[in-house]
Amino acid sequence: MRLFINGEAAEAPDGTAVTELLKLRRVSQPDMVTVELNGEILERKTFDTKVLKEGDRVEFLYFMGGGSR
């Protein structure tokens, strides 16, 4: 199926859940990313069960802490 990940078209196998997508996209530390699906922020506890559908728009929003030191 075709997804849009961070604004770019990408392919993923049918039935992929968010946790699997994070692995496919080589996000090595899922703790450091918030996932937005079709404009809604997903609760982390749903990552394992939330199965993606054709045309879904997924955004990975990364924690970014720097600024001072």
Place this chain on the structure above:
Amino acid sequence: MSLTESQIERYSRHIILPEVGGKGQEKLLAGKVLLVGAGGLGCPAGLYLAAAGVGTIGLMDRDVVDLSNLQRQVAHHTPDVGKPKVESAADKFRAINPDVTVRTYRERLAAANAPAILRDYDFVIDGTDNFASKFLVADACHFAGKPYCHAGILRFDGQLMTVIPGKTACYRCVFNAPPPAGAVPSCSQAGVLGVVAGVLGTLQAAEALKFLLGKGELLTDKLLVYDGLKANFRKISLKRNVNCPLCSESPTITELRDEAPAVCACARGERC
């Protein structure tokens, strides 16, 4: 307040803009902006706010200037190494523009001091360098009802969002709680291209100026993501989160508290 002849000349490139004009410049001179952090983000933000004639700039930082800061913290110069950052930066802000009153706070923002300090300001710029502080700025601005602009930088990337408390998506709507200790590297561990701090800090100053002027559209309900390697900016639309622990109808955070500072992996005996 009316502008003097010297002010009319100093701010002439502002005053000629229909969106600013003499009235707008007077708003900037009456404006009060607090910079939390006088580092990579706070330096460029503060230099531009001072140049723009923002009348009162609060500057909060506990650290002293280190040689490794100078690659990106552009208000600190080589002879400033060892000086408190707030003094070093305040000197530069005053030198750019004597119209500006700079108030310095050589302390870290905390639940105990935040309400009294924030009360006095119109807009807050988050230039902090760690998640405990970033979440504290978010919470403190929420409880004080102060609009603020978040920025984060790492390696070649940056992100920015402006929050109007109670009206637009907040930092916790997106980033529920600080990440587990050690999950996210800091700039001192992972590095940052100095100019990325300048790009994001300058955008924070632009948000503060637009807010004071009441012009344009603030970067609310959006996360701006900057990829310096690709020279790419993306705006990601955000909505207020019905499960937000801070700004939803049933919040779990109901008073300002300090977040436990994240312990770096190396402090736990692991390699960073």
